[in-house]
Amino acid sequence: MAMTKRENAMAIYNGEQPDFYGDFMEAMALIPDPILLSDLVPQDGEEHLDSWGTTYIWQPGAPGAHPHVTNENAVIKDITKWEEQLKVPSVKGLDWTMAENMANEVNRDEMFVGFLCGGGLFERSHHLMGMMNAFYNYMDYPDEMKAMLTVIKDYKIEVLKETAAHIHPDVVFFHDDWGSKQNLFLPPDVWRDIIKPLHAEIVQTAHDLGMIFMHHADCICQPVVEDMVEIGIDIWQGVIAQNDIPYIQEVTKGKLAMVGGIDGPKIDVENITEEEIRAEVRRAIDTYCPAGRFFPSIPNGICFREWNNEIFLDELHKYGRIYAQEHPINKAVN
Template sequence: MNPRENVMAVYRGQQPDYYGDLMAAVEFIPDPFFVRDALLPQDGQEYQDSWGTVRVFLPGAPGPHPHITRDNVVITDIEKWEEQLTVPSLDNLDWSTARAAAAQIDRNEKLACFFYPGGLFERSHFLLGMEDALMAYLEYPDEMKALLRVIADHKMAYIRKVAAETQPDIIFYHDDWGTKQNLFLPPGVWREIIKPLQQEIADTIHDCGMIYMHHADCILEPIVSDLVEIGVDIWQGVIAQNDIVKIQAITQGKLAMVGGIDGPKIDVENITEEQIRAEVRRAVDSYCPGGRFYPSIPNGICFREWNNGIVMDELANYGREYARNNPVA
């Protein structure tokens, strides 16, 4: 099987040649907004994104981050959000690079993937600041519903534009809804404010003929049934702090998952090669029996090159051995 065929065999619950990271079988289509907003010089200077949020990319950091202060926050008063928010236009974006990249992907071999960060929750705390956003979800639910309605409408319009311009196989939607310990919001608040709009976003992705892959490298265990109801096809970023075996039982094979290898546990100094290989084998042995599972490091790689090389080598070898010795019924 080629990479696309193998990935889709796992996705359909069929026999693959090997178990490995789905992300190794995708090619990315560049997002004009992301290129403009997040591909910043690594100079520690402040840059404003399309929504007005100030970001910085510190030297040595893995990526740019919002740098929100009382002086530069976009929305200073949630009750006045309409007069303080400027929604970026979808007109006059340069799609030439994205179209060219999409045209060069051999879709017989790979899946075309459009990375779409800045989901509803993340965009809300980019606009308000994390502390004020969390308080607003609890104290001003009506205003937050109205704000997220506008953000969701923008996202759905953009998804339709993405489909028209490049027609990816996968929308890789990014919204971290929690930490390694719990959700950011109580499940009831998430269900009341975010879930209905996320359902509309999922429907839009599916109406455009694309797979909805949701990145959240955090605890989502309390809302996994909701993910299935919404229509999330693949959860990418499943950290081992979730009870993954329990989640597989709850979701009954309706949610494909990518992750399971405890990256921070093995991306450390003074660890042996065998300890790294044992963690890869643990993830494969624990989660692949549940089906529709792609063992991987949830955030993609170990940042230490030596550690990452061992992970990839063990995954390539043991993932193939496991598939050979444990055929799908």
């Protein structure tokens, strides 16, 4: 009997034989909750404030909204006065009716129920003060940054608890990009001193609430992957090919499931052939799936060009199944 999408994803996650190799995200019903929706801004190219007071712009045709932080509109203008300037939104008193109804309609034997928890510690910090000021403050005012991020950590924990009470998610899809396509944004020692212990509390709370913790960071995280294992991150979603993925699989000893590996920007271009797209999908599966616990996908989910995306998905679904059939799991190696 064929596995459901959830069963197949759990087989990969547990290092067992799946029916096919594919994107974990295809097995998850993401529920739009009122906390997430309260921060959405219109796709009109105009400036809008989110619940934290950060200015965002969502340009027509762009994949998402981006913070537009200046010295004039920054929420935190002086990190030594963050307690006066930071206003943490409340997660209470929101209408969960739509989210509850959507979650109740999901057959959990077939799909995971998940929710997107955006604006992690690092992202929220630079959304509040701007990227350059955040870099400066992490280096020169670490105590103040740690104190401010502790308050944000407490907020994220309240989000997890409130969401668990209403829709009982199987998975939290937690967003916090820690780097670029070239490196981490912060020196690893700074990340370990400030971000790591606070993020560990968030991860532990998710586990206490019965959730799989899937961390999205479509960037370089290679310098801290062993730390990610240490603090209990279950799945790293967004693993770009610029990371040395086989090395990461080796040093994490199979303890960190990963989603990604297909070089999206490489195949989401004009004047590319169908075979070149298919070849990149096969390369990722052939290279990364042998170590196990790997979900091949484009780190940001899709190609934005429709034709490219159709070819990518077709090859992923076809070759992901062929690979599973032709490469049965060695039960002695998980």
